[in-house]
Amino acid sequence: MIKNMQSTTNNNDFSLxxxxxxVDHYSGESLSFIQLVFRNFARNKVALVSVLxxxxxxxxAFLGPQLSHFNPNTPDPQNSxxxxxxxxxxxxxxxxxxxxxxxxxxxxxxxxxxxxVAMIIDLIIGTTYGLISGYFGGKVDxxxxxxxxxxxxxxxxxxxxxxxxxxxxxxxxxxxxxMLVGWINMSRIVRAQVLKIKNEEYILAAKTMGMPNSKIIFxxxxxxxxxxxxxxxxxxxxxxxxxxxxxxxxxxxxxxxxSSLGTMINDGYTQAIxxxxxxxxxxxxxxxxxxxxxxxxxxxxxxxxxx
Amino acid sequence: MKKYILKRILIAIATLFLITFILFLMEKAMPGSxxxxxxxxxxxxxxxxxxxxLDKPVLVQFWNYIKNMMMGDFGVSYSLQVNTPVTQIIxxxxxxxxxxxxxxxxxxxxxxxxxxxxxxxxxxTMIDSLMTGxxxxxxxxxxxxxxxxxxIIFSFQLYLLPAVYSADxxxxxxxxxxxxLSTFTMASAERYARSExxxxxxxxxxxxxxxxxxxxxxxxxxxxxxxxxxxxxxxLAPLMIDLIAGSMVVxxxxxxxxxxxxxxxxxxxxxxxxxxxxxxFYAILFIGIMLFxxxxxxxxxxxxxxxxx
Numbered sequence: 001m002i003k004n005m006q007s008t009t010n011n012n013d014f015s016l017x018x019x020x021x022x023v024d025h026y027s028g029e030s031l032s033f034i035q036l037v038f039r040n041f042a043r044n045k046v047a048l049v050s051v052l053x054x055x056x057x058x059x060x061a062f063l064g065p066q067l068s069h070f071n072p073n074t075p076d077p078q079n080s081x082x083x084x085x086x087x088x089x090x091x092x093x094x095x096x097x098x099x100x101x102x103x104x105x106x107x108x109x110x111x112x113x114x115x116x117v118a119m120i121i122d123l124i125i126g127t128t129y130g131l132i133s134g135y136f137g138g139k140v141d142x143x144x145x146x147x148x149x150x151x152x153x154x155x156x157x158x159x160x161x162x163x164x165x166x167x168x169x170x171x172x173x174x175x176x177x178x179m180l181v182g183w184i185n186m187s188r189i190v191r192a193q194v195l196k197i198k199n200e201e202y203i204l205a206a207k208t209m210g211m212p213n214s215k216i217i218f219x220x221x222x223x224x225x226x227x228x229x230x231x232x233x234x235x236x237x238x239x240x241x242x243x244x245x246x247x248x249x250x251x252x253x254x255x256x257x258x259s260s261l262g263t264m265i266n267d268g269y270t271q272a273i274x275x276x277x278x279x280x281x282x283x284x285x286x287x288x289x290x291x292x293x294x295x296x297x298x299x300x301x302x303x304x305x306x307x
Numbered sequence: 308m309k310k311y312i313l314k315r316i317l318i319a320i321a322t323l324f325l326i327t328f329i330l331f332l333m334e335k336a337m338p339g340s341x342x343x344x345x346x347x348x349x350x351x352x353x354x355x356x357x358x359x360x361l362d363k364p365v366l367v368q369f370w371n372y373i374k375n376m377m378m379g380d381f382g383v384s385y386s387l388q389v390n391t392p393v394t395q396i397i398x399x400x401x402x403x404x405x406x407x408x409x410x411x412x413x414x415x416x417x418x419x420x421x422x423x424x425x426x427x428x429x430x431x432t433m434i435d436s437l438m439t440g441x442x443x444x445x446x447x448x449x450x451x452x453x454x455x456x457x458x459i460i461f462s463f464q465l466y467l468l469p470a471v472y473s474a475d476x477x478x479x480x481x482x483x484x485x486x487x488l489s490t491f492t493m494a495s496a497e498r499y500a501r502s503e504x505x506x507x508x509x510x511x512x513x514x515x516x517x518x519x520x521x522x523x524x525x526x527x528x529x530x531x532x533x534x535x536x537x538x539x540x541x542x543l544a545p546l547m548i549d550l551i552a553g554s555m556v557v558x559x560x561x562x563x564x565x566x567x568x569x570x571x572x573x574x575x576x577x578x579x580x581x582x583x584x585x586x587x588f589y590a591i592l593f594i595g596i597m598l599f600x601x602x603x604x605x606x607x608x609x610x611x612x613x614x615x616x
Binding site: 146149150153154155156157158161162164165166238242245246249250251252265266269272273279283286287290291294295298 | 318319321322325326329330333443444446447448449451452455459463548551552555556559560570571574575577579582586589590593594597
């Protein structure tokens, strides 16, 4: 011990330590895990900018329609194909004369809604499923794992398209599809975490002390799996937004006249050369949302890994 | 090993069976009856039901449905190409999609892999940040946005490549779609290869190889890159599956007459038989790829068999 400590202060391995020689003290303020994660996250400048961008976009989505007196869904043939800035239309109008700014704001709102629903589904279904499957193990686990194995082989697009055929195209079919299979990835990750954690000594200790299963799960297992859960959680947001935009682009999104970024890009696509503003703004917003959430998710993962 | 392969195959069959059952239920749930001519009497309708086996118990009908599918009979198209068998439609449109999909996978995987290795070798330098930046962009931008940007730059500004597919010039017109389709694969492969390689470079066996004094070139090529390659191959399957969704978008964006565009127009035209047929085809494709990779993974990495089997 003494030798090791000394070697950090002077490079001579073989001299004896003097009593008054000070040993290095490695001490800093003690931080909880969450504080550490926050500190690491705050060091990442790109991530902080992304948070700011996402907040601004969210504000635009919720306040935008109030700021402008135009209705996103009412056509106005006399003012069609206006370029940005004309007649008070900040982003111009589309070929039916609808205000692009309010439409982009409303479409962004839909993207964020889908993201929010995906988060809730991940959190409630995915986490619970993974916790139960991993914690109880045995037959319960085997059955639950077979179910997810079969479900996860059915691709998301197939489920959504089939749902669209039965239900009407729109948010409901996307949300239903996410409820059916959107949580599988999360449940797998939670299960793997639980399997790792449940053999730790502190769980054994809690069991020995007679702690009920539900309490062990919520106060011992869950907090320790939090890092992975939050990371997965964050990555499910851009995935859900992408799914909605993808479906809207191929014509299975929210029905007209409602606007979603994907539908707007689809509508503006053919006229991108003549009226670039019709497609630039939705593309810009979609790209910023996707980039922002991806960068934040990356940063959170890195921050958790470092802590 | 045998037990593991058997298990994967059983799961694949179960999934396929489930999908077929869902498709069958969908067929039943479709609005409208095939015989809604008002002039027919009740008896005539009953006779028609009997003729097509629709009066039998549901399970018997399901069995007939499977039998028809096994024979490759998915019915005919109602509205897209009236009375053309669905199998013929698939055979007609699939080759283009397959070419673009495979080329995009190859291009994306190779580019991504090389970028990932370069980024890992130059860890924490400008090059690393640049590669990471590109991959974040690639993961974030949806295919259709990439397609739009590409066609604006290369078709409408530089006039180099066509923005719309034409069957007369197939080679030139699939360049942009391939790039647009491969960005996501490239970005994901880059991320994965980079993190995997950094992890491998810090592992004990690399430290051992390094300490026994082999050259850095040999160390990287023989030990690090090889092991990275193995793990990257395993993520290619899910990426290929994502490509199928991507291909719908990219085919639509560049007006390519592939399976994806056909699928989309069939959905929009409510051409049920075509939708169900292509869905089944996609399902087989998905399940086949997954099965192949699961088995491949089991061969490459024996721990998988022990873990999950």
